[in-house]
Amino acid sequence: MSASIEARGLVKTYPGDVRALDGLDITVGAGTVFGLLGPNGAGKSTTVKILTTLARPDEGTALVEGIDVLRRPDQVRHVIGVVAQNSGSDLGATGRENLILQGRLYGMGAAAKTRADELIERLDLTEFAGRMVKTYSGGMQRRLDVALGLMHRPAVLFLDEPTSGLDPESRTALWREVSRLAGDEGLTVLLTTHYLEEADRLADHVAIVDRGRVVAQGTPDQLKGGLHGDAVHLELPAGADLDAARRALASLPGVQEVRLSGRSLSARSDDAAGMVPVILAALQQAGTSAASVTVARPSLDDVYLRHTGRRYHDAEADAGDEAEALVTEGAGR
The missing domain is CATH 3.30.70.100 (Alpha-Beta Plaits)
Structure with a gap:
């Protein structure tokens, strides 16, 4: 199987000597759903920022669809779609208007309207497409975000914590959409998540990230079967x-x-x-x-425990405490 994404030795340090990535390696097969699983602060979003050309690593290399993200970022942006944690849609415009604008930004011209209508139907947004986005629920907003990421028919779709903050019903609905997308036209999906069940259910292959490194990877069944x-x-x-x-x-x-x-x-x-x-x-x-x-x-929580020596929920709590400490320290300066 050919690789859609290859990253080797990624290192990224932020001010305050915060080492977000510490030699991270991943290979994502074409046409698969690849899950980066780890607690908040593990380095997942930083990895996505580098692979989508929004940040540069201090060390390491990365290719997306065979294109070097550091040397040819403009080419990379044309073959990827990105659904970030925070929506980039215009709240004062309708869903349809957001989609058509996105298509035109990618040079789709008159074809943008046809593609927008296709995605509105595909992602079950027909009832809401004519409404301003500021009236959307969280689940509706995330479906629109996915549609925006798909407008220009990318080869690779990045979903960064796509269900964070959603209620269980909206999360389950978005899971169904991601599962459907994965089977369409060989689309490669890189999913970051801190939900164990989400990675287990959606990903063909999982890389467990802890403190900026991949500590275990394989299919969910392979990882659990090793216990x-x-x-x-x-x-x-x-x-x-x-x-x-x-x-x-x-x-x-x-x-x-x-x-x-x-x-x-x-x-x-x-x-x-x-x-x-x-x-x-x-x-x-x-x-x-x-x-x-x-x-x-055996569960992915048990896999995480074996490789890190910590329970997953304890790692999440530690990440929250560290973040709070950094905020408090910054406020006191």
Whole structure:
């Protein structure tokens, strides 16, 4: 399979010595949906900015449809469509007017109206196309954003956190649209997301990004299949002796990959359900207990835990704390 996107050794550092990318490598096969999965602050949006010519890396190279993004950015912009996190549509114009203007900016001339009507029908915007965009719901706005990205028939479509902030119903509707797009005319889709379920459901291939590096990649099934046995997840109560609990599980035969993240303790076993009474007894003997216990099939959260040593929700919380600290520090200067 030929590659639509190739990036090697991307490094990007922002003021304050914030290293957004730390040698990131990805290869995206033509005609596939490729998911960049990671918590906020992992480097996903910076990667998209570089690949769409909106930022330059400090180090590394990147090709989109065989075109060097640093040497020929104008050519790259003609073969890509971009749906950014923040909409670029004119709120005071109608959906149809936004689409026609987008087409004319790409030199489509009279063909812009025909293409706009095609996308309005395809993305179920017929009822709203004549209304000003400022009256659109979040889900309607995102469908229009996707239509804008498709106006000039790009070879590669970038979707940067396309469902962030949407309600569950709107998110599910947009998932359906992305799935339909992926099957049309060999369109390549690069999707960034911090939703585990979104990557699992939509992406043919997933690269898990943590602190500016790809730590694991493959199909969702390949990544989950690399974890042998089922997972036992325990939430420990406040005041529990966390180290004692971890040691108690690690000493049990038939229990592997014991990891502690915050007050969440996880382990794997070929007979996870059968090991629960044994695990609880070991915790009791160690002088602690579990507030809750669940047994689950391997998930992308488990993959993330294996490769980073942190639970995904803990990484999201850490990213939020770091962002708040940077804002507070900046305000105090």
